[in-house]
Amino acid sequence: MPDAVVSLVLTADEPAARRAGEALFPAAEHRLLTRQDLRPAAPFHGRLFRILAAQPAGSCIGLVAPVVWRGDAALGGFAAPVTPAPGSLLAVADHVNLELRGPLTGRWPAGVPRSFPPLSGIYQPAHVRARGGARVYSCGVVVAGVADAGRLTPFEAGALREAGVFFVCDSLVPTAIVAAYYGLTLAACGVSRTDDNDEQ
Numbered sequence: 001m002p003d004a005v006v007s008l009v010l011t012a013d014e015p016a017a018r019r020a021g022e023a024l025f026p027a028a029e030h031r032l033l034t035r036q037d038l039r040p041a042a043p044f045h046g047r048l049f050r051i052l053a054a055q056p057a058g059s060c061i062g063l064v065a066p067v068v069w070r071g072d073a074a075l076g077g078f079a080a081p082v083t084p085a086p087g088s089l090l091a092v093a094d095h096v097n098l099e100l101r102g103p104l105t106g107r108w109p110a111g112v113p114r115s116f117p118p119l120s121g122i123y124q125p126a127h128v129r130a131r132g133g134a135r136v137y138s139c140g141v142v143v144a145g146v147a148d149a150g151r152l153t154p155f156e157a158g159a160l161r162e163a164g165v166f167f168v169c170d171s172l173v174p175t176a177i178v179a180a181y182y183g184l185t186l187a188a189c190g191v192s193r194t195d196d197n198d199e200q
């Protein structure tokens with residue numbers, strides 16, 4: 001049962017993500033985080049590090065964040081796949097990291113071992129399920145981590161085409177890296193948006 005496995009859910013502070021988090025993980029504790037919270041500026045600073053450092057190693061943490069369909073950038077003339085409607089829920093199975101920096105780059109506090117955690121097996125899409133609640137669009141999609149989901153760089157757009165990835169998110173990869181650093185896994189769910197400025 002998903003809500004028995006996931007006791008804490010990090011939810012992007014926007015209406016569609018809040019609704020999805022409550023539907024998917026009704027029994028879990030929910031923490032609303034801003035985009036800035038989900039993208040720490042320095043290692044071991046900010047709410048994301050504080051919250052995840054306090055979780056027991058081996059725990060599975062829920063994450064609900066907006067993902068933007070960018071088939072326009074990724075397809076380059078190929079036939080479009082079925083596009084999920086805005087508000088559709090997509091379990092995340094993996095990511096492609098297109099960001100040029102991450103939450104573990106920059107000055108580290110003295111005495112903290114400097115290491116980059118392996119991300120293999122970080123995502124647990126099987127835990128993104130609701131009993132009698134919201135239906136999940138897919139058993140697992142690959143999402144590209146970008147600096148700004150609403151404005152792709154030429155490099156990011158080209159990499160999406162090369163990889164055949166259609167969804168982007170600017171808060172998924174930093175959260176996954178911090179979770180992996182603390183020995184946690186993620187039951188991550190994207191809430192589909194067709195444009196980063198859409199109101200859900």
